[in-house]
Amino acid sequence: MTGYAIVLESARLERLQAVGNIAAIAAASEVPVDIFATMGGLEAFDKERIASMDYEMGEVGQAMMQAEGMEMAMFYENIAQAKELGPLSVYACELSMDMLGKTLDDYHEVFDDVLGVSGFLSHAEDKQVIFV
Amino acid sequence: MSESIQPDVTVDSRGATCPGPLMDLIGKVKKLEPGTVVELLTTDSSSSHDVPEWVDKAGHETLDVVEHEDEGYWSVFIETTK
Numbered sequence: 001m002t003g004y005a006i007v008l009e010s011a012r013l014e015r016l017q018a019v020g021n022i023a024a025i026a027a028a029s030e031v032p033v034d035i036f037a038t039m040g041g042l043e044a045f046d047k048e049r050i051a052s053m054d055y056e057m058g059e060v061g062q063a064m065m066q067a068e069g070m071e072m073a074m075f076y077e078n079i080a081q082a083k084e085l086g087p088l089s090v091y092a093c094e095l096s097m098d099m100l101g102k103t104l105d106d107y108h109e110v111f112d113d114v115l116g117v118s119g120f121l122s123h124a125e126d127k128q129v130i131f132v
Numbered sequence: 133m134s135e136s137i138q139p140d141v142t143v144d145s146r147g148a149t150c151p152g153p154l155m156d157l158i159g160k161v162k163k164l165e166p167g168t169v170v171e172l173l174t175t176d177s178s179s180s181h182d183v184p185e186w187v188d189k190a191g192h193e194t195l196d197v198v199e200h201e202d203e204g205y206w207s208v209f210i211e212t213t214k
Contacts, residue, residue, distance in 0.1 A: 021150070021151045024151060024155060025151050025154060025155070025158075025186070028154075028155060028158040028159075029158070029186065029189070029190060067149075069147065070147060070148075070149050071147045071148045071149065071152065072148075072149045072152075073148070073149075073152050073155075078151065078155065081155055081159070082155070084159075085155070085158055085159055085162065
């Protein structure tokens with residue numbers, strides 16, 4: 001096992017933040033991480049979604065949004081910062097984009113490429129797969 | 133011990149929540165020579181525990197963790213080893 005392959009399907013804020021935090025620290029610590037953003041997890045990176053902060057969230061997420069005097073980096077910011085520090089790649093699900101008629105330009109610039117399932121599985125074959 | 137530690141570099145991450153302070157520290161440490169003493173300033177209590185965990189796992193050395201209770205922040209002193 002040489003790192004983590006995270007399948008990110010959820011658009012729930014707490015799950016997005018958790019994935020961003022763990023992936024960021026792992027990659028910054030030189031542990032290879034691939035994130036495959038698919039379905040709801042891909043839509044969480046939509047630029048309009050980010051601008052409106054329209055995320056499903058629970059108690060922790062609401063507390064995060066209302067926290068005062070704290071600089072809380074959002075999941076896409078942690079991922080973007082980590083990509084400069086270590087081996088972290090982010091892939092967008094081709095099927096999800098096709099269904100919505102979108103391109104990578106519609107999403108935050110963290111993405112390295114667009115992949116189908118076979119492509120992702122090739123990236124994941126030597127990694128521990130985590131589904132979120 | 134901490135009163136005698138004179139940091140070569142200070143990383144001020146006060147105000148940032150986890151994992152911001154650790155990300156800031158890692159970004160800095162990667163650019164430093166071995167033997168550099170770094171002081172990380174953080175207001176995030178979880179980082180005061182979590183940062184030493186990373187430092188030890190990464191093979192660097194935690195010199196001291198000092199809580200500045202009145203000011204509401206911690207100083208985490210580390211020394212790079214590689």
